Amino acid sequence: xxxxxxxxxxxxxxxxxxxxxxxxxxxxxxxxxxxxxxxxxxxxxxxxxxxxxxxxxxxxxxxxxxxxxxxxxxxxxxxxxxxxxxxxxxxxxxxxxxxxxxxxxxxxxxxxxxxxxxxxxxxxxxxxxxxxxxxxxxxxxxxxxxxxxxxxxxxxxxxxxxxxxxxxxxxxxxxxxxxxxxxxxxxxxxxxxxxxxxxxxxxxxxxxxxxxxxxxxxxxxxxxxxxxxxxxxxxxxxxxxxxxxxxxxxxxxxxxxxxxxxxxxxxxxxxxxxxxxxxxxxxxxxxxxxxxxxxxxxxxxxxxxxxxxxxxxxxxxxxxxxxxxxxxxxxxxxxxxxxxxxxxxxxxxxxxxxxxxxxxxxxxxxxxxxxxxxxxxxxxxxxxxxxxxxxxxxxxxxxxxxxxxxxxxxxxxxxxxxxxxxxxxxxxxxxxxxxxxxxxxxxxxxxxxxxxxxxxxxxxxxxxxxxxxxxxxxxxxxxxxxxxxxxxxxxxxxxxxxxxxxxxxxxxxxxxxxxxxxxxxxxxxxxxxxxxxxxxxxxxxxxxxxxxxxxxxxxxxxxxxxxxxxxxxxxxxxxxxxxxxxxxxxxxxxxxxxxxxxxxxxxxxxxxxxxxxxxxxxxxxxxxxxxxxxxxxxxxxxxxxxxxxxxxxxxxxxxxxxxxxxxxxxxxxxxxxxxxxxxxxxxxxxxxxxxxxxxxxxxxxxxxxxxxxxxxxxxxxxxxxxxxxxxxxxxxxxxxxx
Numbered sequence: 001x002x003x004x005x006x007x008x009x010x011x012x013x014x015x016x017x018x019x020x021x022x023x024x025x026x027x028x029x030x031x032x033x034x035x036x037x038x039x040x041x042x043x044x045x046x047x048x049x050x051x052x053x054x055x056x057x058x059x060x061x062x063x064x065x066x067x068x069x070x071x072x073x074x075x076x077x078x079x080x081x082x083x084x085x086x087x088x089x090x091x092x093x094x095x096x097x098x099x100x101x102x103x104x105x106x107x108x109x110x111x112x113x114x115x116x117x118x119x120x121x122x123x124x125x126x127x128x129x130x131x132x133x134x135x136x137x138x139x140x141x142x143x144x145x146x147x148x149x150x151x152x153x154x155x156x157x158x159x160x161x162x163x164x165x166x167x168x169x170x171x172x173x174x175x176x177x178x179x180x181x182x183x184x185x186x187x188x189x190x191x192x193x194x195x196x197x198x199x200x201x202x203x204x205x206x207x208x209x210x211x212x213x214x215x216x217x218x219x220x221x222x223x224x225x226x227x228x229x230x231x232x233x234x235x236x237x238x239x240x241x242x243x244x245x246x247x248x249x250x251x252x253x254x255x256x257x258x259x260x261x262x263x264x265x266x267x268x269x270x271x272x273x274x275x276x277x278x279x280x281x282x283x284x285x286x287x288x289x290x291x292x293x294x295x296x297x298x299x300x301x302x303x304x305x306x307x308x309x310x311x312x313x314x315x316x317x318x319x320x321x322x323x324x325x326x327x328x329x330x331x332x333x334x335x336x337x338x339x340x341x342x343x344x345x346x347x348x349x350x351x352x353x354x355x356x357x358x359x360x361x362x363x364x365x366x367x368x369x370x371x372x373x374x375x376x377x378x379x380x381x382x383x384x385x386x387x388x389x390x391x392x393x394x395x396x397x398x399x400x401x402x403x404x405x406x407x408x409x410x411x412x413x414x415x416x417x418x419x420x421x422x423x424x425x426x427x428x429x430x431x432x433x434x435x436x437x438x439x440x441x442x443x444x445x446x447x448x449x450x451x452x453x454x455x456x457x458x459x460x461x462x463x464x465x466x467x468x469x470x471x472x473x474x475x476x477x478x479x480x481x482x483x484x485x486x487x488x489x490x491x492x493x494x495x496x497x498x499x500x501x502x503x504x505x506x507x508x509x510x511x512x513x514x515x516x517x518x519x520x521x522x523x524x525x526x527x528x529x530x531x532x533x534x535x536x537x538x539x540x541x542x543x544x545x546x547x548x549x550x551x552x553x554x555x556x557x558x559x560x561x562x563x564x565x566x567x568x569x570x571x572x573x574x575x576x577x578x579x580x581x582x583x584x585x586x587x588x589x590x591x592x593x594x595x596x597x598x599x600x601x602x603x604x605x606x607x608x609x610x611x612x613x614x615x616x617x618x619x620x621x622x623x624x625x626x627x628x629x630x631x632x633x634x635x636x637x638x639x640x641x642x643x644x645x646x647x648x649x650x651x652x653x654x655x656x657x658x659x660x661x662x663x664x665x666x667x668x669x670x671x672x673x674x675x676x677x678x679x680x681x682x683x684x685x686x687x688x689x690x691x692x693x694x695x696x697x698x699x700x701x702x703x704x705x706x707x708x709x710x711x712x713x714x715x716x717x718x719x720x721x722x723x724x725x726x727x728x729x730x731x732x733x734x735x736x737x738x
Contacts, residue, residue: 364517382419612680617677
């Protein structure tokens, strides 16, 4: 007789993966095959098994360590394979890099991988339903699986086989070749690169290795070439290496002299912030891909492993020394500004930016202002919890209400329910105080602003204090300081969350501002991770670079509309219309607020799990999005066809977030976003937004301002990644964030 290798529903003594067992019972399987173990739990299971069977760190069995009291007939060393993990439902698959750090770790060789659930969204398009949009459980009649809801819509690709952004993350993490750029120790004649291959790597004789150099100043390739390996045989694959094979046996190290020489020439010509992109491409066509397809790619800083482009956070001390003038007039509390590049109006009574314009063009939708935003349209994972898994009708609705008041409700109730319970989706903002000052260190009460007789100056400061309430309960206090300068508007933002706001939500969705632009500003370029959608916990595949796209192309058609189209670590974004008018929005925050996540070679179970911070770990810029749909419209619609009709005149909603929660992905039925990608911490945030009109250079957001200011924070800081400039329409391969 034989046993199952793996059986999802199998169980002994209650140890069934389907009912939250860990799949270890030896009477069921010859592999350890749990469902949806977290990365930490996965490492715990493997290490517990090793201790029970006396398996040492080098993979051998020490009979003196075997648990003699364990009578179960288990194999001494079973592979660990997750029968399901990373539930890819909608905007999901966050935290995937944590799993792959374990799968690739030498510390746990029996941890062999798992199966993402699943490959394709199983939506159906029926013409008589939903205008031909893809439907899911309950969409096709009374008895069409309403209780299943969207749990057939959980693939890496859509029903028509278009890859979701999460598919690019999976592709990068699974790529069969890894590149690592070594510290050169002052060596300028070559880049030294370690190349390692894994068990599913094609022979090197069937690959072409290429290097490319890109810079932030241009969207074209600056230099390129090929590099060859002396030995075409693949190094011994690490995932199959015996215990006595060292890391050195698993890789080849190359010196790329031609790439270093080309970079030196470009630096001498005035280029800066160059990136080195390495890739492995098929030299011959395969049944599964054409010749030239990139099976692996990574990007590195071509100047130094420790520097990358960053927008400076200004210390504000020298703003009064800026050259140029702004003409200011005051009409009963409405301040009008006019410089050589922009005009603006500001209501000092209500603390609102009324307009930003050139001589002939409104840049912001009139009277829309700049507003705080603390809520996002919920993703499928944000809706996962006992309150949504239990239908709300009848007595079960009562059960859902009981769940919300349990002591450990945060672990059971969906993120969205927590956010709505504290009113993040319907906050009422009250302006409590507005001050106006002609100098950076002076301010007069706004009540007296009607008597101010201001004409020309190089700097005027307006401070707006607000409180944000839900049903008379204070949720946030904010101060937004507008600095009207000759080159544009610098906005210094302070946000403080009330203690109850932090205690009543496991994580906040976002901390940021939103603006509304006329619909004609559809062309977008930005410096951040791309070219596709990236989020704080799903950005390993996003190369840092300058990308060009459109507002409409940024929208991701998830079958259930939700938060979508975001770009992580954005330094600036420019919006342009057909006439060439443009608005540059840049972002900065203090470097000492950054928290970086260490590279995981395994999981040290003696270390405490990271706590949620003010921002997710590895945040080096803003989370940016632009859409013709509002948050409320995305929240309300259950299918794409239920969104309002849009056209080229529909206004554009722009979000710049200093903190944005990850999308999660371990499961979709409980609030399980990893702690380090949640938002909260001390509840204090400070950041800066700059608005500048008709700025054409992509490097320096405000050339005049940067020359005059003595920033307390360097504009060059560690990014562990660099600048790649490519059009999003021509870029397909994915790259690294490390």
